[in-house]
Amino acid sequence: PETPKRGRTVGAGIAMRALLRAAAREARERLARPASSARGYAVARERTAITSKLWQDRLAQAKAAGVSEAAATRAQEALVPKPPTRTSIRYSFSADENLLEAYRNPWNAVRVGRVLEDLDSLAGNIAFSHCDDADRATRPQLLVTASVDRVRLMRALKLEEDVILSGAVAWVGRSSMVIRMEAWPAEHPDAPQSEETNVLRETTNFGKEGYAPGSGPSLSADFTFVARDAVTNKSAAVNPLVPDCDATQTLFAQTAERVARKKEKAKAEKTSKKFVGEDPSYPNAPHLETSLASAKAAFVDSALSETRAVTTFPALASTDAILSSATRTENIFVAQPQQRNLSGRIFGGFLLRRAFELAFATSYVFGGARPRFKSVRDMDFLKPVDVGDLLRFKARVLHVDTTSKTSETCVDVEVECLVTKPEETSAELSNTFLFTFHVENEAGGRDGRKVRRGVPPPRGGAAPRRRGRRRRR
Numbered sequence: 001p002e003t004p005k006r007g008r009t010v011g012a013g014i015a016m017r018a019l020l021r022a023a024a025r026e027a028r029e030r031l032a033r034p035a036s037s038a039r040g041y042a043v044a045r046e047r048t049a050i051t052s053k054l055w056q057d058r059l060a061q062a063k064a065a066g067v068s069e070a071a072a073t074r075a076q077e078a079l080v081p082k083p084p085t086r087t088s089i090r091y092s093f094s095a096d097e098n099l100l101e102a103y104r105n106p107w108n109a110v111r112v113g114r115v116l117e118d119l120d121s122l123a124g125n126i127a128f129s130h131c132d133d134a135d136r137a138t139r140p141q142l143l144v145t146a147s148v149d150r151v152r153l154m155r156a157l158k159l160e161e162d163v164i165l166s167g168a169v170a171w172v173g174r175s176s177m178v179i180r181m182e183a184w185p186a187e188h189p190d191a192p193q194s195e196e197t198n199v200l201r202e203t204t205n206f207g208k209e210g211y212a213p214g215s216g217p218s219l220s221a222d223f224t225f226v227a228r229d230a231v232t233n234k235s236a237a238v239n240p241l242v243p244d245c246d247a248t249q250t251l252f253a254q255t256a257e258r259v260a261r262k263k264e265k266a267k268a269e270k271t272s273k274k275f276v277g278e279d280p281s282y283p284n285a286p287h288l289e290t291s292l293a294s295a296k297a298a299f300v301d302s303a304l305s306e307t308r309a310v311t312t313f314p315a316l317a318s319t320d321a322i323l324s325s326a327t328r329t330e331n332i333f334v335a336q337p338q339q340r341n342l343s344g345r346i347f348g349g350f351l352l353r354r355a356f357e358l359a360f361a362t363s364y365v366f367g368g369a370r371p372r373f374k375s376v377r378d379m380d381f382l383k384p385v386d387v388g389d390l391l392r393f394k395a396r397v398l399h400v401d402t403t404s405k406t407s408e409t410c411v412d413v414e415v416e417c418l419v420t421k422p423e424e425t426s427a428e429l430s431n432t433f434l435f436t437f438h439v440e441n442e443a444g445g446r447d448g449r450k451v452r453r454g455v456p457p458p459r460g461g462a463a464p465r466r467r468g469r470r471r472r473r
Contacts (some may be wrong), residue, residue, distance in 0.1 A: 120349030123223035151376035155218035162186035171255035172241035183219035346385035367439030
């Protein structure tokens, strides 16, 4: 047979490479396509049983709203005022052995990381329901988790009793909303009621733990969602919230005030050129009162003075002090398709769980005793994560409070999630988390070891860092 010419061979190779690139591009687009519009979508098995149920409910609601129909192409124009509607789901640990095992940690307690993942799922369902205008001709808005604030664990969650996750819209702005999420013991007299709860009351010793009325939930958190148009990606108006009682009106006013303070602080940080701890003179930040700014400046001076002692005289410095840079831990992995949410992006609850587990391990290694989770602060979602991104989680101990009169030490652990791109030799900050744990002062409880004090690295590591700097990293 005739030998093919070199030009034909090169042309065939170019055509084949183009075909492969097109196939890869089509595969990426298919993975990034919103799940609600994808044919035959199934929730991945990696999701928790609660999140799987919530997502199936949301898909059914989206189908009932006409999301999968070709007619749902028009953007929503008319806003529909709605009252806050409480939505709840129950962890039936007493009746479901498989569910019990799925949420059990090595110490026979509830896996908090999985509960945080479920909180994000339920908050997403509540936000979707509030934004639904019941018009099958309009396309649904794209809801993005912007931040999670004030996550506090007031009471340990127990496997010996059922737990109820509950939430409702607390405040609505033009294109954003805040969802107040709570976790309650099912036996608590103030726990949210549902048909499922009322049925189980007849078969369980309701109130056997003796929870006092008014003692509040075991866990609370505020999830902030931002609405965008699914086609133009521009901000979209959200249905107004109409408080229907004194309690919801009070919560609306309190949340509105907190959101306004947060916006003012962010604006001041953006416009200010000098911040406490970023300049040798430590000028006052414009968003801080003079007394608070002075106190922070004094704290920075004290912390950096100890840092200089540790770095300059390591043999003479206090033996219980350690640089925060020496407490770093990290892990790195590829974001898999099974971790995407219903919009085709990596599920924020999954990132929150992975960050919590790394922070827990970091606090465990640092303190030498099993830590107890207390709260999460400053949880910001700065950049979405896509399927196939190489994620790098970095954790370190930022601050240790040993002044408590109790037998426990407060440990603050910061976790950063970076989207790394080896092909471009770049890394961009995607998420930040700040966890607080309590650790027994007598670490290990056998040889009298004390929990050490973390001190910041040189050059202002003790000062609050600007979020703008984080984005530019």
